[in-house]
Amino acid sequence: MLVLDDLRKRFGDVTALDGLSLRAHPGRILGFLGPNGAGKTTAMRCVFGLVTPDHGRVAWDGHAIDAATKLRFGYMPEERGLYPKMKIAEQVAYFARLSGLHHDEAEAAASRWLEQLGVADRAESKLEELSHGNQQRVQLACALVHNPVVAVLDEPFAGLDPIGVETMADVLRELAVAGTAIVFSSHQLDLVADVCEDVVIIDHGREVLAGEVSELRRSSPTRYLEVEVDGRPWTREVPGLDSADTNGRHRYVLGRNADIAPILELAAAEGEVTRFSFEPPHLTDLFREAVQR
Amino acid sequence: MSPIAQTFELARRDFTQRLKSRAFLLTMLFTVGIVLVIGPIIALAQGDDEARMIAMVGEQPAGSEQSIRLQSDLLEIDIAIERYGSLAAAEDALAAGDVAVVVNGTSELIFNEEPSLQLSAVISGGIANAERLIIADEMGLSGADLEELLFPVQFSERTIEPEETEEDDVKQVAALVGLMILYMSILIFGQFVMMGVMEEKQTRVVEVVLSRVRPTQVLIGKVLGVGLLGLVQIVALGGALIFTVTAADLADVDLTSIGIRFLGLLIIWYLLGYTFYSFVYGALGATISRQEDMQGAAMLPVLLIVPGFFFGQMALVDADMWIARLASFIPVWSPMVMAVRSTTGDVPLWEVLLAIVLIVLTTVVLVRLGGRIYRGAILKTGQRTKLSAAWRSAND
Numbered sequence: 001m002l003v004l005d006d007l008r009k010r011f012g013d014v015t016a017l018d019g020l021s022l023r024a025h026p027g028r029i030l031g032f033l034g035p036n037g038a039g040k041t042t043a044m045r046c047v048f049g050l051v052t053p054d055h056g057r058v059a060w061d062g063h064a065i066d067a068a069t070k071l072r073f074g075y076m077p078e079e080r081g082l083y084p085k086m087k088i089a090e091q092v093a094y095f096a097r098l099s100g101l102h103h104d105e106a107e108a109a110a111s112r113w114l115e116q117l118g119v120a121d122r123a124e125s126k127l128e129e130l131s132h133g134n135q136q137r138v139q140l141a142c143a144l145v146h147n148p149v150v151a152v153l154d155e156p157f158a159g160l161d162p163i164g165v166e167t168m169a170d171v172l173r174e175l176a177v178a179g180t181a182i183v184f185s186s187h188q189l190d191l192v193a194d195v196c197e198d199v200v201i202i203d204h205g206r207e208v209l210a211g212e213v214s215e216l217r218r219s220s221p222t223r224y225l226e227v228e229v230d231g232r233p234w235t236r237e238v239p240g241l242d243s244a245d246t247n248g249r250h251r252y253v254l255g256r257n258a259d260i261a262p263i264l265e266l267a268a269a270e271g272e273v274t275r276f277s278f279e280p281p282h283l284t285d286l287f288r289e290a291v292q293r
Numbered sequence: 294m295s296p297i298a299q300t301f302e303l304a305r306r307d308f309t310q311r312l313k314s315r316a317f318l319l320t321m322l323f324t325v326g327i328v329l330v331i332g333p334i335i336a337l338a339q340g341d342d343e344a345r346m347i348a349m350v351g352e353q354p355a356g357s358e359q360s361i362r363l364q365s366d367l368l369e370i371d372i373a374i375e376r377y378g379s380l381a382a383a384e385d386a387l388a389a390g391d392v393a394v395v396v397n398g399t400s401e402l403i404f405n406e407e408p409s410l411q412l413s414a415v416i417s418g419g420i421a422n423a424e425r426l427i428i429a430d431e432m433g434l435s436g437a438d439l440e441e442l443l444f445p446v447q448f449s450e451r452t453i454e455p456e457e458t459e460e461d462d463v464k465q466v467a468a469l470v471g472l473m474i475l476y477m478s479i480l481i482f483g484q485f486v487m488m489g490v491m492e493e494k495q496t497r498v499v500e501v502v503l504s505r506v507r508p509t510q511v512l513i514g515k516v517l518g519v520g521l522l523g524l525v526q527i528v529a530l531g532g533a534l535i536f537t538v539t540a541a542d543l544a545d546v547d548l549t550s551i552g553i554r555f556l557g558l559l560i561i562w563y564l565l566g567y568t569f570y571s572f573v574y575g576a577l578g579a580t581i582s583r584q585e586d587m588q589g590a591a592m593l594p595v596l597l598i599v600p601g602f603f604f605g606q607m608a609l610v611d612a613d614m615w616i617a618r619l620a621s622f623i624p625v626w627s628p629m630v631m632a633v634r635s636t637t638g639d640v641p642l643w644e645v646l647l648a649i650v651l652i653v654l655t656t657v658v659l660v661r662l663g664g665r666i667y668r669g670a671i672l673k674t675g676q677r678t679k680l681s682a683a684w685r686s687a688n689d
Contacts, residue, residue, distance in 0.1 A: 081497025100294035
């Protein structure tokens with residue numbers, strides 16, 4: 001298990017991490033969420049020793065992370081970058097060798113990952129000759145080519161088209177099934193909800209919400225009710241009910257055990273009820289509540 | 294994988310990627326090609342000097358040709374003599390450039406465009422001596438009498454410093470060429486290191502690399518890879534130079550042994566000088582993210598190395614001059630100055646060893662300082678990072 005425990009880091013007057021803790025379990029996918037500047041990238045860099053925390057520790061299976069352990073981890077930084085003039089097969093094999101694979105193993109692993117990510121036909125192309133999306137796939141291949149026990153991916157889905165997103169999500173799921181602990185950050189919360197079992201939401205360098213996505217949703221005291229009458233959103237004011245307009249959607253905010261039958265009756269009295277949705281908060285709602293923005 | 298194996302892997306990438314680049318290959322082929330044609334060109338130029346043909350026409354005193362040859366030997370001028378049947382034929386040969394001068398009897402020397410004072414002195418002196426020998430013989434003078442008559446005063450010659458030999462001249466040329474190669478190589482390959490570091494930072498790939506290896510390993514790997522590339526070029530250039538000079542037989546000395554010593558010194562002092570400067574270049578490269586900032590960042594090492602080139606030239610004039618001797622121990626300059634002194638003079642072994650120990654120790658310190666600057670600056674993008682800020686950030 002990857003453990004970040006009570007990490008604190010200041011850069012001059014700026015507090016980047018303020019007692020952040022998280023745990024990433026083998027075989028599970030952890031969504032690492034937070035608004036811009038919350039400290040996600042700093043925390044990820046701490047895992048690889050790229051930033052030294054002022055306080056706290058990073059450990060794998062109970063031990064501090066040394067150079068040998070770090071080689072078993074995979075990292076895809078937020079700021080993408082590879083060698084523009086190097087052929088991609090050479091490039092992926094090079095990073096495999098740097099991670100400790102022997103020459104032949106590295107070449108085989110590079111071919112396998114390029115195939116899996118759908119860029120095998122460009123193996124002999126220079127990186128700069130590839131589209132942005134394909135460059136991103138190569139970047140992921142470099143992070144995963146040595147079959148890491150932990151994959152830390154900073155915004156891996158950013159800039160990908162829907163097919164690329166689907167491919168990458170499948171790859172992450174397969175990796176998790178194979179036992180890798182995956183931590184990734186993203187601002188695409190629907191995608192996170194779809195891919196991740198666990199989330200940690202941070203703000204101002206500290207955790208504000210953490211747990212299994214399904215459990216967090218289920219245990220939330222809030223429920224959202226969305227009603228359509230005759231195919232149109234039903235927006236009538238109901239005494240004693242709060243409502244919220246989010247992304248063009250009108251929803252009523254209720255408690256988990258609220259009695260919704262009277263509301264259904266009210267709506268039915270005005271026409272045919274074509275939609276009546278009473279559900280726990282989505283991850284987006286949880287996120288917004290957690291960071292209070 | 295051990296850190297050493299990782300460092301070699303980093304070096305291997307830098308070496309092979311640059312070696313495969315078209316720009317490097319073309320530059321290498323061009324420079325080696327230029328060097329290879331230098332020997333034949335010089336030999337050809339020397340050949341022109343040797344072909345100074347003297348055409349003899351009409352009557353000259355007996356023994357004139359032998360006497361002219363003696364004069365030319367004294368003045369170290371290579372000549373050949375050919376007798377022509379007529380003045381017209383000799384002048385035709387002169388006009389065609391086959392001969393340098395026509396000797397018409399004992400009255401006239403004919404040149405094509407410009408008279409040669411050397412040839413005039415050789416020919417007139419030679420013919421006059423032949424005439425004197427005939428007169429002395431007619432007067433019944435002995436060889437000793439004639440010697441006394443012709444050379445009543447004779448000076449012996451000596452020099453305070455050991456007399457300069459052709460071997461000294463060859464060593465001077467070798468030292469000058471070596472000085473230029475060292476100066477250029479340290480600058481060029483040092484800047485390759487700076488550019489490589491800057492490009493890795495600019496393209497952000499360095500963060501991926503640093504997630505696997507330590508910053509100092511990345512810097513050392515780059516220095517090794519680019520340095521090996523420079524070594525390949527130096528060996529190729531030096532080898533081509535020795536080959537072309539030896540093959541063209543440009544001097545009557547053992548060019549091969551001088552060449553091997555020259556190449557050995559070149560390699561040793563390149564490795565020491567390049568390693569020293571490349572850590573400076575590498576650390577400075579980490580402080581910049583844009584090509585435009587390179588010139589400014591490269592200024593410091595250039596300012597450090599330039600005086601070394603001038604001290605090297607002083608050492609060429611006199612290997613034991615105090616300022617050159619002092620400069621040959623100072624690590625920023627010793628790669629050039631000691632290389633020149635060792636090529637031209639007889640530098641005591643302890644002086645060479647002391648200079649090597651000093652530059653090695655300073656380089657070890659530089660690796661630590663440069664590594665700290667690199668660590669503190671390499672992940673800071675945007676504006677050029679100040680050295681003081683990089684130093685402070687090294688522990689972040």
